[in-house]
Amino acid sequence: MRALKDEGVKFVFGYPGGAALHIYDSIFKQKAFEHILVRHEQGATHAADGYSRATGKPGVALVTSGPGATNAITGLATAFMDSIPLVVISGQVQSHLIGTDSFQETDMIGISRPIVKHSFIVQNTQDIPRIVQEAFHIATTGRPGPVVIDIPKDKTDPSQLFEYKRAKEISLRSYQPRVLPHPGQIKKASKKILSAERPVIYAGGGVILGNAHKELIALNKLLKAPVTNTLMGLGGYPAKDKYFMGMLGMHGTYQANMAMHNADVIIAIGARFDDRITNTPSMFAPNAKIVHIDVDPASISKIINADIPIVGQVKESLIALIKEIKRAKIKIDSEALDRWNMQISQWREKHGLDHDLYLNKIKSSMIAPQVVVQELYHATQGNAFVTSDVGQHQMFVAQYYHFNKPRRWINSGGLGTMGFGLPAAMGVKLAFPKQEVVCVTGEGSIQMCIQELSTCLQYNLPIKIININNEALGMVRQWQDMNYGGRHSASTYSDSLPDFVKLAQSYGHVGMKVTKQSQLKKTLEKAFAMKDRLVFVDVYVDPNEHVYPMLVAPNGSTKDMWIKKNTKA
Amino acid sequence: MKRIISILIENKPGALARVVGLFHQRGYNIETLNVGPVFDGSFSRMTVTTRGSENEVEQITKQINKIIDVIKVSDLTEGDHHEYEFIMIKFKHSEKIQKILKGLNGKIHEKNKDAMVMSAWGSSSDIEVAIKSIGKVNLLEIARSGSIGLHEGEKVLKI
Numbered sequence: 001m002r003a004l005k006d007e008g009v010k011f012v013f014g015y016p017g018g019a020a021l022h023i024y025d026s027i028f029k030q031k032a033f034e035h036i037l038v039r040h041e042q043g044a045t046h047a048a049d050g051y052s053r054a055t056g057k058p059g060v061a062l063v064t065s066g067p068g069a070t071n072a073i074t075g076l077a078t079a080f081m082d083s084i085p086l087v088v089i090s091g092q093v094q095s096h097l098i099g100t101d102s103f104q105e106t107d108m109i110g111i112s113r114p115i116v117k118h119s120f121i122v123q124n125t126q127d128i129p130r131i132v133q134e135a136f137h138i139a140t141t142g143r144p145g146p147v148v149i150d151i152p153k154d155k156t157d158p159s160q161l162f163e164y165k166r167a168k169e170i171s172l173r174s175y176q177p178r179v180l181p182h183p184g185q186i187k188k189a190s191k192k193i194l195s196a197e198r199p200v201i202y203a204g205g206g207v208i209l210g211n212a213h214k215e216l217i218a219l220n221k222l223l224k225a226p227v228t229n230t231l232m233g234l235g236g237y238p239a240k241d242k243y244f245m246g247m248l249g250m251h252g253t254y255q256a257n258m259a260m261h262n263a264d265v266i267i268a269i270g271a272r273f274d275d276r277i278t279n280t281p282s283m284f285a286p287n288a289k290i291v292h293i294d295v296d297p298a299s300i301s302k303i304i305n306a307d308i309p310i311v312g313q314v315k316e317s318l319i320a321l322i323k324e325i326k327r328a329k330i331k332i333d334s335e336a337l338d339r340w341n342m343q344i345s346q347w348r349e350k351h352g353l354d355h356d357l358y359l360n361k362i363k364s365s366m367i368a369p370q371v372v373v374q375e376l377y378h379a380t381q382g383n384a385f386v387t388s389d390v391g392q393h394q395m396f397v398a399q400y401y402h403f404n405k406p407r408r409w410i411n412s413g414g415l416g417t418m419g420f421g422l423p424a425a426m427g428v429k430l431a432f433p434k435q436e437v438v439c440v441t442g443e444g445s446i447q448m449c450i451q452e453l454s455t456c457l458q459y460n461l462p463i464k465i466i467n468i469n470n471e472a473l474g475m476v477r478q479w480q481d482m483n484y485g486g487r488h489s490a491s492t493y494s495d496s497l498p499d500f501v502k503l504a505q506s507y508g509h510v511g512m513k514v515t516k517q518s519q520l521k522k523t524l525e526k527a528f529a530m531k532d533r534l535v536f537v538d539v540y541v542d543p544n545e546h547v548y549p550m551l552v553a554p555n556g557s558t559k560d561m562w563i564k565k566n567t568k569a
Numbered sequence: 570m571k572r573i574i575s576i577l578i579e580n581k582p583g584a585l586a587r588v589v590g591l592f593h594q595r596g597y598n599i600e601t602l603n604v605g606p607v608f609d610g611s612f613s614r615m616t617v618t619t620r621g622s623e624n625e626v627e628q629i630t631k632q633i634n635k636i637i638d639v640i641k642v643s644d645l646t647e648g649d650h651h652e653y654e655f656i657m658i659k660f661k662h663s664e665k666i667q668k669i670l671k672g673l674n675g676k677i678h679e680k681n682k683d684a685m686v687m688s689a690w691g692s693s694s695d696i697e698v699a700i701k702s703i704g705k706v707n708l709l710e711i712a713r714s715g716s717i718g719l720h721e722g723e724k725v726l727k728i
Contacts, residue, residue, distance in 0.1 A: 109583060114594045118637040121582070138637055173728055174579055174640040298631035301624070 003132035005032035017064025019091030022156035039451035045075020050424025066104030081414025117145030142177025181312030196265035197336035205232030206270015210314035239402035254351035283557035366542035389445030392474035419448030504536035601715030652718035
């Protein structure tokens with residue numbers, strides 16, 4: 001308890017059980033942090049994760065052995081893929097029972113090994129303070145990630161007493177992540193960037209995790225280059241800025257993907273050239289030189305070879321790069337750059353997203369899901385923390401909700417975990433009780449962690465849930481429409497959906513249902529006016545809607561896109 | 570091409586599993602693996618041989634380096650190096666096998682009426698050749714240490 005307190009922990013998300021009972025008893029006796037009892041351990045890890053993404057601080061979850069530990073696995077993998085600092089403490093059976101297939105025993109260290117940054121098993125009680133301190137250090141430094149501490153029950157036996165020792169500083173001989181970039185590389189990068197005619201800044205989640213959004217803005221005040229964000233990077237550069245092209249990749253904007261394909265210099269910042277970004281790697285950005293800044297050397301030249309790799313914290317690297325660019329004698333060719341920015345404007349006009357869909361009073365009886373996001377954006381003045389689940393609704397938010405600040409867009413990008421949105425929103429709401437927290441979800445995803453509605457009642461978490469209900473697993477169905485001759489195998493269930501309004505009510509919350517566009521705005525206003533209640537808004541949308549643009553795959557580059565049904569750009 | 574990767578790692582429970590697991594997770598293959606405590610016993614040195622292009626091996630060494638317990642990683646095959654492998658063989662009396670092993674620093678450890686146990690060491694390519702020429706006839710059992718190696722010259726792998 002004291003070790004957690006000394007790490008500044010405010011919330012622990014957890015679920016008790018046999019092997020964790022000693023720990024729970026001491027939680028009962030302390031006041032340093034609040035324990036949030038979730039309804040499923042997956043919820044605990046996602047809530048801790050959401051808390052971390054919104055605050056930048058590490059999230060903490062506590063589970064028991066066996067099923068408690070295995071239920072935490074999806075949340076660990078989610079955090080691992082998106083480099084989120086978590087410390088997950090799992091109870092373990094007593095030391096002498098380990099390896100005997102005892103009740104609720106599972107090898108948590110073994111099961112979690114591929115999806116954690118590091119893990120510890122406590123062998124001596126007196127090591128607990130050091131291990132906790134090291135776990136937080138490892139989780140939060142370098143490329144962040146989840147760390148597991150597995151504690152056998154006998155190691156928390158309250159009858160054993162030890163002196164509490166905390167080191168002033170942590171120094172691990174085997175772990176010294178690089179902070180400062182190599183000055184020679186910064187020089188080379190500056191030269192390459194300033195000689196560009198068609199530069200693109202491609203900024204990922206590393207900008208947000210590394211708290212480097214201000215430096216990114218400062219860099220582009222100098223360069224005036226077009227900027228695109230990855231799904232994880234949204235909010236890292238203000239969406240309202242005129243140089244912002246929107247998201248890139250699989251469902252990125254036409255202009256962002258075209259700009260990547262035609263660039264002569266790509267400045268990749270805290271991004272990892274994920275397969276959703278590059279499409280076919282051998283066809284990716286054929287004429288571009290790549291400057292790649294990342295704290296993780298293994299992310300550099302993993303998929304796309306970097307011409308100028310820079311290993312370092314994003315913030316420190318950008319500060320050095322800005323300094324170098326200011327000092328450089330050569331200046332960027334502003335005429336060429338103007339032509340390039342003009343070209344991007346033309347692409348935007350040709351096939352860019354229509355952000356005013358909500359204004360067109362379409363006579364259609366069905367609501368377009370994009371319109372729901374646009375109305376939500378206006379209802380919240382773009383200031384909400386928005387969590388999402390995974391699928392079409394997630395992409396619609398990424399495309400149509402303009403994130404101007406970092407840490408406002410909270411979604412599972414790397415792993416794509418359905419069920420993430422609601423528990424993540426709980427973590428955010430606890431961190432920011434006075435701010436608007438919205439979970440945009442679908443009727444598929446929300447049912448994966450629906451039990452957390454009960455947690456929201458217990459701890460009074462007035463989240464707003466916007467359920468974009470198309471009565472199907474929309475993204476699966478879209479792929480089936482496009483690639484499987486419209487055979488909707490196991491992707492529909494319209495005859496067996498719950499009545500979400502009653503369901504929300506039975507959990508003690510408010511439920512609202514919208515089926516017509518004319519009701520949408522008013523219903524959202526009503527929902528957001530109920531400041532102290534969780535409101536579940538079930539919005540029935542056009543089930544036939546697809547997400548576009550969409551990269552043509554396989555064997556496509558980023559210039560190959562579907563821009564609407566049956567139409568390639 | 571064959572690569573010899575040397576790893577200096579904390580001698581802690583689970584550390585070896587992290588390295589071995591990583592090869593599997595990332596789709597790399599381990600051909601041979603050797604591990605033992607070194608220096609004051611708080612370190613282990615592992616030697617892994619694998620196959621891959623330069624890019625693949627660069628990625629492997631970077632990923633291994635990310636393991637928290639790993640202190641240093643080096644691809645010995647990048648430069649000049651010494652590399653040897655040790656084998657032990659049990660076989661039915663055979664002049665041929667004895668002769669082959671003698672040519673590889675062979676030593677007899679046991680000789681009874683049915684069989685012999687001998688050890689030998691040499692470069693892994695010499696060992697491969699020897700094993701091939703020994704064939705199956707009269708061979709009872711064989712154990713290989715896997716490659717171990719050191720950099721040539723002043724370069725060392727330590728903290």
